[in-house]
Amino acid sequence: MKNLIKNLSVSALVFILLCHISCKKNNAEPETTTNNNNNPTPTCNFSTNVLVIDGIQKNVLSDSCRVFGSNYYTEHFVDAAKTEAITIIFDGTSIPAAGTYTAVNTFPAINATHVYVEYYTAASAYQPASGTVTVTDSGSAKIYTFCNLPCTDGTTTKTISVRATCN
Secondary structure, three states: OHHHHHHHHHHHHHHHHHHHHHHHOOOOOOOOOOOHHHOOOOOOOOOOOEEEEOOEEEEOOEEEEEEEOOEEEEEEEOOOOOOOEEEEEEEOOOOOOOEEEEEEOOHHHOEOOEEEEEEEOOOOEEEEOOOEEEEEEEOOEEEEEEEEEEEEOOOOEEEEEEEEEEO
């Protein structure tokens, strides 16, 4: 009986010590690594005409660059049905000059230094809160670019990048 009490006492002591040690054990610090492979943000060094929505790149299939009313419109479609595109609207009836323009989300804000930008699908339209659009000359063509422009439809925000050409 003495051995039984001694064994139970030793077992209880070991059990208590193990519980105490496991409770006091510090959690390992979480590893902090930078994995750029998980970053969907494009670098925007595009050599072809593309529209990038939330890191998903789509080729521009067709363009429409024209004067409509008192503005110059440039639209770039990524589907044959022309239901998904980016449109950039400039002030005036002339092809825009090379330079940097501030993106705006309302028509009345369009002027010589501000352009209206809209990414749209058949279901929704997204405009930027801020950002810039760059127009570059390429021979007789104009190249329109912007990178990682946050655009919203009022509920959802999408990150949009583009390289598009009008001849």
